[in-house]
Amino acid sequence: MRFIKLNIISSSVVSIRVTRTSGLNPADPDIYIYKNGEQVQKADNTGANAEFLSTTLPAGNYVVEIKEYGYSSSNAKLTLNTFQQKTSNSVQLQATAAAVSSCTPGNDSIVSGNLTFDRVYHAGTALNYSDIRPLPIQQALVEVICNSDGHVYSSMSSGSAGDYALSFPKNQASFVRVKAQMRNGAAWNFSVVDNNNTVFDIDGNPLKPVYAMDGDFFTVSTDQTKNLHAPSGWGGSSYSSPRVAGPFAILDSVRKAKDKILSVANVNFPALNLNWSVDNSTASIGGSFYDGTEIFLLGKENNDTDEYDEHVIIHEWGHYFEAKFSRTDSIGGPHSGGDILDIRVAFGEGFGNAFSAMVTDDQFYIDTVGRQQDYGLFIDMEDNNCTNAGWYSECSVQSILYDIYDSSNENLDSLTLGFSGIYNILVGTQKDTEAMTSIFSFIKLFKDQNASSSNAIDLLLNAQGIDSVSDVYGSTQTTSNPGATNQLPIYQNY
Amino acid sequence: MKMQNLFLFLSIGLLLSCNQQAQTQANAQAKVQPHNQAKDISKQRQHVHAVTKPHASIFMDYEIVNPVELNRMLDIKLTFMSKRNTDMLSVEYSLDAGLSANGEPRQFEFKQLAKGETKSIVLKVMPEQAGEFSINVYASIEINGKNQSRAFIVPISVPQSANSIQSQAVTEKPQGNAANKGMRFMPEQNVISMPANESSN
Numbered sequence: 001m002r003f004i005k006l007n008i009i010s011s012s013v014v015s016i017r018v019t020r021t022s023g024l025n026p027a028d029p030d031i032y033i034y035k036n037g038e039q040v041q042k043a044d045n046t047g048a049n050a051e052f053l054s055t056t057l058p059a060g061n062y063v064v065e066i067k068e069y070g071y072s073s074s075n076a077k078l079t080l081n082t083f084q085q086k087t088s089n090s091v092q093l094q095a096t097a098a099a100v101s102s103c104t105p106g107n108d109s110i111v112s113g114n115l116t117f118d119r120v121y122h123a124g125t126a127l128n129y130s131d132i133r134p135l136p137i138q139q140a141l142v143e144v145i146c147n148s149d150g151h152v153y154s155s156m157s158s159g160s161a162g163d164y165a166l167s168f169p170k171n172q173a174s175f176v177r178v179k180a181q182m183r184n185g186a187a188w189n190f191s192v193v194d195n196n197n198t199v200f201d202i203d204g205n206p207l208k209p210v211y212a213m214d215g216d217f218f219t220v221s222t223d224q225t226k227n228l229h230a231p232s233g234w235g236g237s238s239y240s241s242p243r244v245a246g247p248f249a250i251l252d253s254v255r256k257a258k259d260k261i262l263s264v265a266n267v268n269f270p271a272l273n274l275n276w277s278v279d280n281s282t283a284s285i286g287g288s289f290y291d292g293t294e295i296f297l298l299g300k301e302n303n304d305t306d307e308y309d310e311h312v313i314i315h316e317w318g319h320y321f322e323a324k325f326s327r328t329d330s331i332g333g334p335h336s337g338g339d340i341l342d343i344r345v346a347f348g349e350g351f352g353n354a355f356s357a358m359v360t361d362d363q364f365y366i367d368t369v370g371r372q373q374d375y376g377l378f379i380d381m382e383d384n385n386c387t388n389a390g391w392y393s394e395c396s397v398q399s400i401l402y403d404i405y406d407s408s409n410e411n412l413d414s415l416t417l418g419f420s421g422i423y424n425i426l427v428g429t430q431k432d433t434e435a436m437t438s439i440f441s442f443i444k445l446f447k448d449q450n451a452s453s454s455n456a457i458d459l460l461l462n463a464q465g466i467d468s469v470s471d472v473y474g475s476t477q478t479t480s481n482p483g484a485t486n487q488l489p490i491y492q493n494y
Numbered sequence: 495m496k497m498q499n500l501f502l503f504l505s506i507g508l509l510l511s512c513n514q515q516a517q518t519q520a521n522a523q524a525k526v527q528p529h530n531q532a533k534d535i536s537k538q539r540q541h542v543h544a545v546t547k548p549h550a551s552i553f554m555d556y557e558i559v560n561p562v563e564l565n566r567m568l569d570i571k572l573t574f575m576s577k578r579n580t581d582m583l584s585v586e587y588s589l590d591a592g593l594s595a596n597g598e599p600r601q602f603e604f605k606q607l608a609k610g611e612t613k614s615i616v617l618k619v620m621p622e623q624a625g626e627f628s629i630n631v632y633a634s635i636e637i638n639g640k641n642q643s644r645a646f647i648v649p650i651s652v653p654q655s656a657n658s659i660q661s662q663a664v665t666e667k668p669q670g671n672a673a674n675k676g677m678r679f680m681p682e683q684n685v686i687s688m689p690a691n692e693s694s695n
Binding site for chain 1: 632647
């Protein structure tokens with residue numbers, strides 16, 4: 001016997017990993033899945049000593065066969081920890097599988113309700129703990145977990161009102177879990193994870209745990225309502241209980257950024273982890289940042305917390321967007337509003353700031369820090385009076401981009417072009433520009449697509465000390481050297 | 495092809511250069527350990543090309559002047575610098591339980607700070623327990639009437655004293671943040687489980 005019987009209650013992702021534990025070395029295990037005797041999936045790669053298969057299976061009964069290549073199944077005796085114990089003279093394999101609940105279905109009840117989290121709002125540049133409001137947890141992964149084995153019995157994404165309704169095994173102890181994870185097939189997969197509690201899979205890949213809000217386990221015989229709320233944990237002068245709302249506040253900001261992109265284009269998003277922890281401090285991770293693969297966010301109380309600073313989260317998500325959908329040549333590093341920056345950094349950071357205001361339709365970027373989160377940093381996208389304005393200023397870049405986007409026109413701003421035009425340049429011609437990515441490349445390419453707005457764009461540029469742009473290299477820039485240095489022309493000809 | 499070779503050469507050269515610099519810094523730190531540390535941490539922890547959030551234009555270095563010992567006053571020199579002319583610099587700090595300031599001032603204010611100019615203060619802190627602690631420093635600057643703040647941490651590692659080890663009268667390391675309690679790492683399910691407030695209406 002070397003078969004595993006799988007009973008899939010509802011459509012589930014099933015992951016099976018097989019590894020050699022002893023005997024023949026190297027071994028070459030393979031995995032086959034059958035339904036009614038017909039093979040529906042297989043994994044028969046030639047890698048030594050391990051095999052892995054992950055697939056979505058509709059509800060139904062399946063048979064999994066695990067065998068060692070080169071040996072007939074009847075000789076390949078297996079060690080199947082999860083299901084049954086077997087041994088072999090030739091090789092011993094260990095199989096583990098996930099996502100299959102041992103709670104037995106039949107006459108399920110329906111458990112439904114609403115999911116909410118506390119959002120702490122700002123007062124000036126501080127978090128205002130007198131202004132905490134419950135908001136719906138939208139598009140998060142909700143699961144009914146069979147209490148006896150921890151497996152998922154049923155799952156769905158919460159609705160726009162934070163609503164859910166799931167099958168619940170009748171008279172079998174289970175509970176409702178809400179993950180700080182937004183998943184929709186291949187379209188997106190955003191997870192808020194803890195970077196301070198990492199385990200490693202068999203291949204040495206880090207598995208960072210996802211934050212999850214769990215209800216108490218219970219049994220039902222009839223349909224029931226269960227509302228779950230994620231509290232902030234604020235106790236009056238400090239956080240005195242778990243900060244459950246934090247990961248869901250982060251997820252909510254990510255949802256807004258994702259939806260902004262989806263409002264202008266139907267795209268799939270590469271998976272992204274957002275690493276957050278109450279131990280992430282300016283000493284342990286520096287500042288919140290995107291490293292080209294993942295986002296890291298501060299969470300240390302009395303130092304710097306970013307879970308309620310939407311602009312900070314979306315700023316970093318904007319860097320992810322640039323890297324995955326557009327192109328950024330930024331060399332990164334620390335930066336402030338009045339800094340004279342490398343043109344690549346100035347554009348990337350100015351875009352990040354402006355993007356956060358576009359997504360939220362809130363011109364005020366607020367980043368709270370300090371004791372009881374009572375201090376902060378404040379940037380007004382509509383304050384066009386930038387210190388050290390110019391092509392090397394993130395403030396100038398954010399001012400120009402936001403004025404191109406926004407519907408509020410003031411002084412020299414007569415533009416209300418919205419997001420789609422900006423998006424089209426970023427994911428289009430800006431990706432292939434021969435020059436470095438900068439305000440020059442963006443504006444030249446944007447003008448090419450919006451010729452009727454060219455003069456109005458030049459007014460915005462001139463107000464920031466940037467000469468009218470006619471090519472991606474900024475070759476018409478003859479004024480506005482940064483500080484006392486001579487950096488012109490920006491590109492030398494050879 | 496030549497450009498590629500040149501780029502490769504430059505890259506290797508840069509890597510070697512960085513490596514040598516890192517070793518030099520590590521050696522320099524080792525020489526002054528355990529009680530001399532001076533660094534802007536925000537520059538060290540992140541990936542080389544990490545793109546970060548903006549911060550207030552204020553920077554801080556710190557130096558732990560004398561050896562860290564239990565129940566012996568510790569001098570910590572904080573040095574601040576801004577890349578911009580500021581109308582005001584104010585500094586405030588708070589201490590983890592286990593450290594005390596013994597009535598020393600908690601707030602400092604400088605009327606003006608010119609671009610590139612440095613201002614230093616010395617904190618006097620008493621380590622009252624062995625363990626790992628933080629001094630949370632908050633620096634605020636005012637530029638053109640706008641206030642911006644940045645937070646820093648000075649980590650303090652207080653060893654147990656020989657006397658306390660002999661007498662077994664070691665004070666316990668403070669327990670973790672109360673807000674952490676109730677968060678359970680469940681590796682078999684790969685989640686951090688947090689308790690919900692539930693209702694049934």
